[in-house]
Amino acid sequence: MAETPVAEHRPASAALAEAARVGLIAGALAFPVLALRAEPDFSNRLVLQPRWSWMLGAAVAGFAGRLLLSLLPPRRPKTAQAAQAKRASRRAAQAFAAFGLGLIFIWPLLVLLALGPGGALKWIDNYGVQILIYVMLGWGLNIVVGLAGLLDLGYVAFYAVGAYSYALLATNYGASFWICLPVAGCLAAFWGVLLGFPVLRLRGDYLAIVTLAFGEIIRIVLINFSALTNGDAGIASIPRATFFGLPFVPGPKGFDAFFGLPFSPIHRVVFLYYLILALALVTNLATLRLRRLPIGRAWEALREDEIACRSLGIDTTKTKLTAFALGAMFGGFAGAFFAARQGFVSPSSFNFTESATILAIVVLGGRGSQIGVAAAAIAIVGGSELLRELDFLKHVFGEDFDPTQYRMLLVGLAMVMMMNWRPRGFVSTREPSIFLGARKQIGGDFVKEGRG
Amino acid sequence: MLRVERLSMRFGGLLAVDGLSFDVRRGDITALIGPNGAGKTTVFNCITGFYKPTTGRIAMSAEGLADPDAIDALTRSSSRERNGIHLLERMPDHEIARHARVARTFQNIRLFAGMSALENLIVAQHRPLMRASIFSLAGLVGAPSFRAAENAAKQKAGDWLARINLLDRADDPAGALPYGDQRRLEIARAMCADPVLLCLDEPAAGLNPRESADLTALLRMIRDEFGVSLLLIEHDMSVVMEISDHIVVLDYGRKIADGTPAEIRADPSVIAAYLGVPDEEVDAVVQEALS
Incomplete structure (x- = not known):
């Protein structure tokens, strides 16, 4: 990255004055509120306590925030230098992707x-397996929403169909995970x-409404068809996935005994991690x-x-159906x-x-971009999990403060800011x-979002 | 090769096309002209299957004008196609493009703006590539037969890009090209779908005189080198008179004239329709035109 001299855009005194002004305004605004x-x-009358x-x-905070913003380099005009910086940032992105993939593997x-x-x-299960499930779901929905441009608000229905298929086949017929998958x-x-x-025949909003209804129909059928699905109570004790026939149980028949390891529940979690990683990569x-x-290309x-x-002889019916079918698969x-x-x-x-x-993951990542969707899944699922670890805030705001209550608020705030900053998601180019000749990225301005 | 007979299209109370009949002969450049709102684009949409005509028959055959008896026999049957004759009013739009091999362009350009110029031309070759990919299976495993088909498609696309002078912009998004280039790219895309009849809806709209001249040369080349017949809607009379072999004039959904450019130029009813004169003054206008 080319360095930008600070003096070029704003003298330090002006920045300080500006920051002081913002600080004063923040303080004044905080006076009645905070x-x-x-x-x-004691006599139940309200008294004002100054804080x-x-x-x-x-x-x-206002002063520091404004000062920090003025110290940041300003937006540079598009020049050859900017193009070079762009190339460098693309190389950095590639290196980062390779590093990320390596990190995911180990x-x-x-x-x-x-x-x-x-x-x-906790770190493998909540942060590893959980995120990878959403990465996979995001990639699946990306076919429908990102590539074919069909807005699908009921994608979870297919997730449910898959989960219940395995649950019912495994509990009723004892079918193994590898056959049920x-x-x-299908x-x-x-x-x-x-x-x-x-x-x-539906487009845009109408398509979204019908797919939303479809998702709800599947869920309500699962609740009410209790003869098959056991209703709200759900299906319990579904056989877990086995390591090619070796179950993760203590005892001589288990995975650990077979490999001569001491029994530990962590082996199963590590196995599940690599299993979902393989499924997601496929x-x-x-x-x-x-x-x-x-x-x-037809999508x-x-x-x-x-x-x-x-007009070019593409059967749009078949094209849409294959997108729906593959995304659902x-x-x-x-x-x-998930069930296993x-x-x-x-x-x-x-x-x-x-x-x-799942839709938020696809939109935040950038419709159609595989790497963007993966990054968004990590940000949304991993981020909202990470916000559970805010106990240190108790030292700041006192023991009565419950940081987990602010979790979803912060996630929402972060998403609003993200969509303002990058309305087309992390990766907007196609x-x-x-x-x-040369592989060139296509700017997001040209790429349509689909009308359903 | 295309015979339109007693074609009518009604939208609610509006009769947009009223009992229109005309022929498009093989190897000809046929122009469909008329004042705004005459129903030209509606005729196009009926031919290419985007509208289902209210009444009428559209028979298409790649081998030149079909025998009327054979068309009648096909009409009485319930099938869409027999011995190379297609009844277009019975077919959905994508089958018209695929089986009857009628391709079209649009009045407001409909390129895939977010895809590169090359990709636009590859998408147009969907059918042969799809066949080579064998339900995408051969494509997924990267079979040599599919690779060969893809290379051939790329070759063909590159060839067309060279013909329309866009080879150096092959990898740029189609939406970023200048207007005139987009028009030419859309024609090249339609040609990549391997048609026998190419329908162009106002190909010269918005082009400057030099681009119009390039377009005329491109259309001639399409006809002469590829043997593709052309049917075009156009308002630019210099283009129409220069390249058409045959002109059909529409006004208020009806055919008012049909003939060679010279005949149309001298036709009083055409002049009247274009200038909007009352019927009793037509003679005066004709006299003026002839003098």
């Missing part, structure tokens, strides 16, 4: 070495096509491959202009994995919030699927 607190006294330190804190081992089996469990995917794809047919590879095939062309597609795989990991499924795991989270 500095005065009304408390009932000058809070007001001072707000003023100092993550469980790293945590295990650092924290030991007891402490590592493709079956769950069933989800079947339901994807089934959803696809009625919504073929999803990613398949999507990247499909994008370069005629079917993938993207459909997002760009459906009428032009039809990956959702079904993830669902089967939890050992318990119930309709409450598949409510609209899940669909909204990489052409085929090129003649």
